[in-house]
Amino acid sequence: xxxxxxxxxxxxxxxxxxxxxxxxxxxxxxxxxxxxxxxxxxxxxxxxxxxxxxxxxxxxxxxxxxxxxxxxxxxxxxxxxxxxxxxxxxxxxxxxxxxxxxxxxxxxxxxxxxxxxxxxxxxxxxxxxxxxxxxxxxxxxxxxxxxxxxxxxxxxxxxxxxxxxxxxxxxxxxxxxxxxxxxxxxxxxxxxxxxxxxxxxxxxxxxxxxxxxxxxxxxxxxxxxxxxxxxxxxxxxxxxxxxxxxxxxxxxxxxxxxxxxxxxxxxxxxxxxxxxxxxxxxxxxxxx
Numbered sequence: 001x002x003x004x005x006x007x008x009x010x011x012x013x014x015x016x017x018x019x020x021x022x023x024x025x026x027x028x029x030x031x032x033x034x035x036x037x038x039x040x041x042x043x044x045x046x047x048x049x050x051x052x053x054x055x056x057x058x059x060x061x062x063x064x065x066x067x068x069x070x071x072x073x074x075x076x077x078x079x080x081x082x083x084x085x086x087x088x089x090x091x092x093x094x095x096x097x098x099x100x101x102x103x104x105x106x107x108x109x110x111x112x113x114x115x116x117x118x119x120x121x122x123x124x125x126x127x128x129x130x131x132x133x134x135x136x137x138x139x140x141x142x143x144x145x146x147x148x149x150x151x152x153x154x155x156x157x158x159x160x161x162x163x164x165x166x167x168x169x170x171x172x173x174x175x176x177x178x179x180x181x182x183x184x185x186x187x188x189x190x191x192x193x194x195x196x197x198x199x200x201x202x203x204x205x206x207x208x209x210x211x212x213x214x215x216x217x218x219x220x221x222x223x224x225x226x227x228x229x230x231x232x233x234x235x236x237x238x239x240x241x242x243x244x245x246x247x248x249x250x251x252x253x254x255x256x257x258x259x260x261x262x263x264x265x266x267x268x269x270x271x272x273x274x275x276x277x278x279x280x281x282x283x284x285x286x287x288x
Contacts, residue, residue, distance in 0.1 A: 005076055005223050007032050008237060009061055011124045023047040024057040030230050036073045040066055080197050080224035107243050112250055115239035119251040131218050131234045132262040134190050142190050145171040150194035160260045163278060164271045187214035195226035196247060207231040220252055
């Protein structure tokens with residue numbers, strides 16, 4: 001079980017850092033994890049702080065020194081690129097032994113219960129609140145996109161949002177339709193991206209495009225963080241540990257449901273009225 005990435009811990013503790021250390025944290029988060037592999041001097045120059053400040057920042061997060069800090073980032077980077085095959089092979093004979101020692105039901109309950117608890121423990125409250133704030137703003141247009149497996153989650157969240165507010169769409173996979181959508185992106189747009197290891201380059205490109213045009217990006221990702229995170233205003237990460245070689249999306253689904261619950265509360269009577277009107281129109285059109 002991963003105990004949160006450094007990026008998770010930085011976001012959670014930004015408010016507790018000194019102003020100078022906070023600048024170091026923001027530089028690292030803006031280009032994570034690549035910025036962490038630069039020298040102390042380069043990091044200090046980018047953050048406009050002294051080298052001792054960078055070293056104090058590193059020690060705050062439990063590292064013995066800068067080499068130890070970079071070794072931790074390298075371990076994270078290796079984990080980010082893991083595939084189902086590599087996870088299966090890494091488990092080796094020990095996985096078969098555990099299957100015999102523990103029933104599948106008991107193993108699943110243990111793993112998923114722990115993953116859910118850890119996901120909520122590590123979820124920054126301000127990111128969750130900001131996501132709900134953006135999604136409840138009627139002036140903003142919301143577009144969603146996902147990956148190989150996570151496009152189902154993008155559609156699932158989109159269906160909920162459509163029942164609660166207007167101006168919701170899922171980004172088309174057809175090049176002409178996708179290009180037409182991108183052409184109109186600007187400051188009034190919010191992109192919701194689902195991107196999990198092995199990360200898909202187009203998700204980072206989309207996030208960067210909207211960020212450069214003044215829009216906002218909400219990212220659902222794993223604890224190692226999609227490269228798109230450096231362009232996102234909100235990052236909602238979740239554990240992916242599972243009893244199989246495949247990453248689990250169970251904790252992510254729980255985070256989605258929490259966002260929806262928060263949005264219902266934020267919209268209040270507006271959501272109630274839209275649901276009521278939707279039911280009426282569906283009956284008139286013979287859809288229910």
